[in-house]
Amino acid sequence: MSALGELSQMKRGPKGPKRKLTDAEKKEERASYLFLAPWILGLALITIGPMAASLYLSFTNYNLLQAPEWISLDNYIRMMQDSRLLNSLKVTFLYVFISVPLQLVAALALALVLDRGMKGLGFYRSIYYLPSLLGGSVAIAVLWRQIFGNAGLINQVLALVGIEGKGWISDPSTALGTLMILNVWTFGAPMIIFLAGLRQIPTMYYEAASVDGASKVRQFATITIPLLTPIIFFNLVLQIIGAFQSFTQAFVVSGGTGGPSDSTMFFTLYLYQQGFGNFNMGYASAMAWLLLIIIAIFTFLNFIASKYWVFYDD
Template sequence: MSTSTTPAAAGALAPDRPPTLRRRRSSAAAAEERAAYVFLLPWFVGLLFTVIPFGVSLYLAFTDYNLLQSPQLVGLENFTRVFEDPKAETSARVTLTYTFVAVPISLVTALAVAMLLNKGVRGLKFYRSVFYLPSLIGTSVAIVMLWRSIFGYGGVVNSFLGFFGIEGPGWVTDPDWALVTLITLSIWTFGASMVIFLAGLRQIPVVYYEAAAVDGAGWWRQFRSITVPLLSPVIFFNLVLGLIGSLQTFTQGFVFSGGTGGPAESTLFFNLYLYQQGFQRFDMGYASALAWVMFIVIAFFTALNFLVSKWWVFYDD
């Protein structure tokens, strides 16, 4: 009488894998793990260079420290001083004005140019490079100095206006126009957002626009009902990066005003005031408190964006 063995029984009766094969596989897994740690090592080193200064800065924020004496604990005195300091209030107002004017206009400009380039113009790569270039060099010291020269007394802008009999304002020396000049510089560097918008527009299927056109939808209805909803994740991404970058503005105000925040504190950004307290007056405790206030403000606006995004950002799922 013959007996048949089922596949499950045959598998159960089959001998285990050779010990040599198991050792080879465990050795390969260990080698991959070691390789992973080697590639992660730069990140761990960078984390140390971030976490340690964070901790030291948080400690100094509760001290009176001027680099010459040992830190003396003062509790919440530095943070209380931030909210009582009129210059801190002025710098916060300048920074928020700059952010909430420059970022929206820059995003609208970037999206408009991206939509024009998305029409399939000739020389797309050339135009994309031309528009992207200012975003690479717009925050450099040389470009800010050039911008100051262009808008300064006898500069190109006022000379051009004078050709038509128009007397240009003091773009650099007038407190009412100095911040406007820096906002214009920020808008001029819209190239990075434009490239990201252009990539997002290329991902929207053309069939949606074709179907909308058949139904009689005009360009504005197509923009509201197709472009904006499907591009909302990209808009959200550029908005968050733009807010964080603008709130941390320093180089433009420092170079433009020579480190003073002038004229009449019209370009005294919060980070510039922090720099003045820490590296000109050597009040490191107060400067650390200012830095943590800025960190909390940036975290608040970032969290607020993520909170409200569920009402206007749409994903495929």
Template sequence: MSKLHRQGGAAHVFLIPWWLGLVLVTAVPLIASLYLAFTDYNILSSPKFNGLENFERMFQDDYFWAAVRVTAVYVVVSIPLQLGFALLLALILDRGLRGLAFYRSAFYLPSLLGTSVAVAILWRQIFGDNGLVDRALSIFGLELGSWLQNPSLSLSTLIVLNVWTFGSPMVIFLAGLRQIPEELYEAVKVDGAGIVRQFTAVTIPLLTPIIFFNLILQTIGAFQTFTQAHVVSGGTGGPANSTLFYTLYIYQQGFTNFDMGYASALAWVLMAAIGLVTAVHFVLSRYWVFYGDD
């Protein structure tokens, strides 16, 4: 047996925990949930096959559509804002600021804390009745009360929370900016390009693979938003379903209503939606993402 072959065997042994994790914790539940999506299953008794009933039920379920609407608005509004903000900060930090390492760490912190329960509770203090924002606005005569209890404003507070967690895409943008050859900027400067032209003709085109990467990552994450909505709304998705995120609704159906069959069907629809949106992004990327070797 060759040494290389023996080393390969040892590698497989090392991989066993990962394989076990993949099979037991991911693959088996995934396949089980696909089966359960076609059943009436309340956890307490055996699943009963009910065909497409769970999927048909979604069309008549007002809460399903409310959850779709909330999640769609959140994805469409918060992701461009978050990426735009992250890019802006990355550009500023890329200009050789003193104390860059400190700023980079400081700006990254919200990304670590942003989806935690503690920050969601903090959000309640900031946007609640008589909270920081309410008090600040009252100085200007605006009495909006609790933003979190206002159906027109509650979702926007969670969008702000998501934008605030710009650190992760910002660090990736910063790494991308460092990869752009300085000669290109010098070349366009020779051609008389100003800052705006340098940005649109050099920075953006060469950064498009990074923008695309961040876009895919953050979009998938946004579709799966749960903790913030659960804590901020106390798990209800209120007021008036204005923070009823799709994953929160899946959770409610599965663990509060014991309707695990319907929850599984909802989960598979979400997975299909994320897959579809990602596929569309990949198709469209042919028209705007520049990989340098095109």
């Protein structure tokens, strides 16, 4: 019987209807609600309330200065005809589908290296985790802009071997790639999770495989990866959700324009421009709900697909 079932059975007694609570139990129940009150208020006022308001505003024409004007589905119809919005979706999808797999591969590779039990593991783990803490900050985005600028570090290194560089951020063909590299660089959080997962794999599996003559590559393919699939799935879902919401890097690197030629125009950046640049808050609210739907669809598909490739011990 589950814990919830046992608790329910305790309240009902062995048989019959739910028994009456004693004064002490009622006092304890009131105290529990009192402790839960800050969370419940936060959920209602900070999460559910704004979400409900944005859903209403998504059906209105609202410019922050005048009262919202109900326009039904006009904002959603407009999104289907907005070429810049469609381009921002294309840019965002490219960013997610390329940078997230590369980030997870880099995180897993480094976790495998750190799992060998080297000296100073705690120090290296902290150092490699640091980019995840700083990667979404304005300071790192500014630094990234300098590194890939015309006179940046990348071009200085290329000049040493006689290669003439270019403005990587100012070129539409490479600007988005620099942001992908920045996202891959923030591999620290998934790396720590991968490392924890690797530490949970019993060593007896590797010992048995070694006795049978399996190579390191075969052990990795037949032991490590299958037993690590729940961790891979967890990291995949989290990183996809985070990548769809990326904003700071594109805003700082492009100066808030999404340039050059909208090559770094993330969906969130275009949403920001519509809401706080053009004061089309109703349209921006509709865009926010579209993003929520997109993330929900991808998360749902990941959970459906996980039945075929994620393996659990039980």
